[in-house]
Amino acid sequence: MHYIPNILFAIVLIIGIGFFVKNVKKLARNIKLGRDVDVSDNKSQRWKNMTMIALGQSKMVRRPIAGFLHLVVYIGFIIINIEVLEIIIDGLFGTHRVFASIGSLYGVLIGAFEILAVLVFVSVTLFWIRRNIIKLKRFWKSEMTSWPKNDANYILYFEMVLMTLFLVMNATDIHFQDINSGNVISQFIAPWFSGLSDTTLHFIERGAWWVHIIGILVFLNYLYYSKHLHILLAFPNTYYGKLQPKGQMDNLEAVTKEVKMMMDPNVDPFAAPAEEAEGEVPSKFGASDVQDLSWVQLLNAYTCTECGRCTSECPANQTGKKLSPRKIMMDTRDRLEEVGKNIDANKGEFVEDGNQLLDNYIIREELWACTSCNACVEACPVSIDPLSIILEMRRYLVMEQSAAPVELNNMMTNIENNGAPWPYNQMDRLNWKNE
Incomplete structure (x- = not known):
């Protein structure tokens, strides 16, 4: 009978971690549906970016209020959960505060954890007020429908409850309070439970302990379904982020080669073997569905925090256009999830479902509203x-469907016929330089 709680704890831990591992495998499978892309270059810069942006929160603090609050929650939540290691050891082996044996250092650590717990609770409360009372505009855009809106609140409630349970657990731990070391906050909460018997206090302490660790496991598994997956993915996402200057756009090698051949009169277009030339041409130009995107772009979609900084900086969105960069990422993730469920339902094979990212999720008006200014890329706190x-x-749309807007088609026709974007005569095509 003495070992039943330890056995139950082990079962709960195995189920929680097992389900998490299952979701991680599904996540990796979905991301790998994207095209392969080489991002093995400049490892030192990539490590620096990950350290500065994901670990150091350098882009978060560009907006001081939100940045500071996020930093408190980030540091507090990570450090406080170091205690999870102690909880796991206690749960598996039936010990109680096993690390207390390290002496006064334990009191310092727990004291710091309690202070951080209060700071996290206050910060999360302020986040809730900003989102639900002040109603900052970027949190209430059209794409923030019931689930994205509720998801953001659910995670705030999770954090409030977990911090409260941690403090209640400490406040009702008779032995911990008697030591009077590290109870810098819980000593003021302990009087709330005065008058209760030792048995009742022990029951409350054990209840808070169990709910706290189960809550952490639920939180861990909830991440897969939440925008807060960025807690885990921000690190690889910033590592694999784009290193080229933001104004530099990728060109298809097959197209670049074709243009060079057209512009160089000395190139023999028939010199290379037909098989080699054909092998360089992609099966599809551009992307109409998530499988056409690279795995880094799909990782981007799963990492999106839905914070709306990109959309709030977007000049197209500011002027009332349909485009919202946040919605682009949310739609990509939603379609990728749909494809993943399709594969799960069909024993590992994707069965054509009549849907695709283009038109079914992202409409053409959104795509052509973009000015390519990179404001969204610059604003994103996780690259x-x-x-x-x-x-x-x-x-x-342009290369596979010839479906560019009329204005763009006219420009491309002029370039083809006149060598300039304007309908000038060939002889006059450089006159614009003097105007």
Whole structure:
């Protein structure tokens, strides 16, 4: 009978971690549906970016209030959960505060954890007020429908409850309070439970302990379904983020080669073997569905925090256009999830479902509203690149469907016929330089 709680704890831990591992495998499978892309270059810069942006929160603090609050929650939540290691050891082996044996250092650590717990609770409360009372505009855009809106609140409630349970657990731990070391906050909460018997206090402490660890496991598994997956993915996403200058756009090698051959009169277009030339041409130009995007772009979609900084900086969105870079990322993730469920339902094979990212999720008006200014890329706190997805889908429309807007078609026709974007005579095509 003495070992039943330890056995139950082990079962709960195995189920929680097992379900998490299952979701991680599904996540990796979905991301790998994207095209392969080489991002093995400049490892030192990539490590620096990950350290500065994901670990150091350097882009978050550009908006001081939100940045500071996020930093408190980020540091507090990570450090406080170091105690999870102690909880796991206690749960598996039936010990109680096993690390207390390290002496006064334990008191310092727990004291710091309690202070951080209060700071996290206050910060999360302020986040809730900003989102639900002040109603900052970027949190209430049209794409923030019931689930995205509720998801953001659910995670705030999760954090409030977990911090409360941590403090209640400490406040009702008779032995911990008697030591009077590290109870810098819980000593003021303990009087709330005065008058209760030791048995009742022990029951409350054990209840808070169990709910706290189960809550952490639920939180861990909830991440897959939530925008807060960025807690885990921000690190690889910033590592694999784009290193080229933001104004530099990717060109297809097959197209570049074709243009060079057209412009160089000395190139023999028939010199290379037909098989070699054909092998360099992609099966599809651009992207109409998630499988046409690169795995880095799909990683971007899963990493999106839905914070709306990209959309709030977007000049097209500011002037009332349909485009919202945040929605581009949310739609990409939603379609990728749909494809993943399709594969799960069909024993590992994707069965054509009549849907695709283009038109069913992202409409053409959104794509052509983009000015390619990179404001969304610059604003993102975790190095997401919505513009790259927009450009790939535009490429598909132009090169596969010849479906560019009339104005763009006219410009391309002029370039083809006149060597300039304007309908000038060939002899006059450089006159614009003097105007």
